[in-house]
Amino acid sequence: MKIAVLGAGNMGLSFSKSFLKYELIKPQNLHLITRNENKKDKIRTLFPESEISSFDEIKTLEADLIIIAVKPQDFGFVAEKLPFKISEKSMILSIMAGISIDKIQKLLNHRSVVRAMPNSPTLLGMGITGYTAAEGISFSELMNVERLLNSTGRSVYLEDENLLNAVTALSGSGPAYFYYIIDAMIKAGTEMGIDENLSKLFVKQTMLGAYHLINNSDKSLEELIKDVASKGGTTEAALKTFEENELKSILKKGILAAENRAKELNS
Known part of the structure; x- marks a missing residue:
């Protein structure tokens, strides 16, 4: 599996560390993408074997899973200015607070979306994440996502997406x-x-x-x-x-x- 992390901040990096720690992916199959050109060298010291890019360096993004980890306030701007297209074969995993599956689908013109809400103890592998998914995502695909989420602590699937705002308020914050x-x-x-x-x-x-x-x-x-x-x-x-x-x-x-x-x- 190839994973790209769009927005390599604290949460995006903590997820990436967990995936590598539990050998769920190979370092060479991890692509970290930051909006801040000045952060690339620091990220490269933490992930020396992985691909590190700034947004404007990418023309085509090849990944099985794309994790959207930008600040929710910035998502509209990022989606509008995205300099590359997302492959139909890619699945999107959003860890942005508040942003609905429907809005992600519309702004990115992409149907395959899982929405999750982790919390900061994921930094220690002791977090808890509530997640839900768009229609059409198979059980096996969901299990793959859950396996990744569980590497950061525990995860709970929610049928009702509206409950993710409550999860954000309760465990996210x-x-x-x-x-x-x-x-x-x-x-x-x-x-x-x-x-x-x-x-x-x-x-x-x-x-x-x-x-x-x-x-x-x-x-x-x-x-x-x-x-x-x-x-x-x-x-x-x-x-x-x-x-x-x-x-x-x-x-x-x-x-x-x-x-x-x-x-x-x-x-």
């Missing part, structure tokens, strides 16, 4: 929500007099431990909270403050705003 909360906890620690590095250690290890407890327990989240929050204790005082300030409601509103923005990107 999700890592930033956790970073935001962790940052607030670390700053609270320093405000209470704990050294910043030590505060980071306490918070990050607490997060890691809590994750493993969730993953290895049959208890619900409500039950796990009750296990920590004894009546009249310190945890209860914190949770009461969260409830009084409607923290859960604020988080929900933020996630719904992210979903709405994903929808706007397609307009």
Whole structure:
């Protein structure tokens, strides 16, 4: 299989590294394409055996799978200025937030499109990706795509494409929500007099431990909270403050705003 990555940014490069790490393709069959001429040398140091090009250097693109990894805000411009034609035999895999299959098909004049929404932990092979496909794509073709996606973590097929905007808001943007909360906890620690590095250690290890407890327990989240929050204790005082300030409601509103923005990107 020959794979071309259109838009060799962080996500495009992390996908490429995973494909090579698990030997799903040969380095010689990987073609990385960047809009920024100045980035070519840096990309070449990371992928010395692969083909590296800028957009305007390509006349014909020969690939079984073309991954569209440009920023969704730039897709309309990129599609209009694309200096090469996409072969009918190629399949397109979009990892752009918000851009629908229908819009990709129309702007690229190409029918065979799979749309996916990964998240940043794919950089470590611990991501999760929701994906769906245009009509006419065979089961075996989908399995090939899923095998590639699973090299970056886990993947989930969705029948309803509209749910990908919710996936974008929930898991695509999700890592930033956790970073935001962790940052607030670390700053609270320093405000209470704990050294910043030590505060980071306490918070990050607490997060890691809590994750493993969730993953290895049959208890619900409500039950796990009750296990920590004894009546009249310190945890209860914190949770009461969260409830009084409607923290859960604020988080929900933020996630719904992210979903709405994903929808706007397609307009």
